[in-house]
Amino acid sequence: MEWMAWTWPTAAFFAVIAILLIVFSILAIRWPETPRTGVLRIETTRGDRLFITLLGSAFINLAWLGLSDASQWWGLALSLVWAAAVFRWV
Template sequence: MAWMAWTVPTAIFFCVIALALLTFTVLAIRYPETPRLGVLRIETTRGDRLFITLLGSAFINLAWLGTMSDPQWWALILCLVYATAVFRWV
């Protein structure tokens, strides 16, 4: 892995994504679910909501980097609020 310049935040990011995928795989095996209708009126499963959360969080962070001079921690807090809303209502 010496070919890639790993930093602690990068390693943490990829570990969190890997753990989320592993957790959702175990949940899908142990507790199968049927898709549910949310506020957007589309059927989503846990995996769909995880994907929507990751995609939206990426856009939130990119927009934050491009428009704000405040620390990135505020964008991460906003992403947690967004993730909570997606898993609750979408």
């Protein structure tokens, strides 16, 4: 797969996404939940909140790359704060 230019960070990214999907599938089977309404005033499940978290994290990291010269690790830290907020209040 040399033509795909796989690097360890790229492989780790996709591995983490795959692990998250597996874990959330197991959680949905083991402990089904009813949708809840948060600050956005829409009903969300765990999967919805995961999607919102991943989408928001992508935008945060892209904005960090474009607007800041600081280390990308700070963008990741901000994304983790975003994830905690989404799972807590959305």
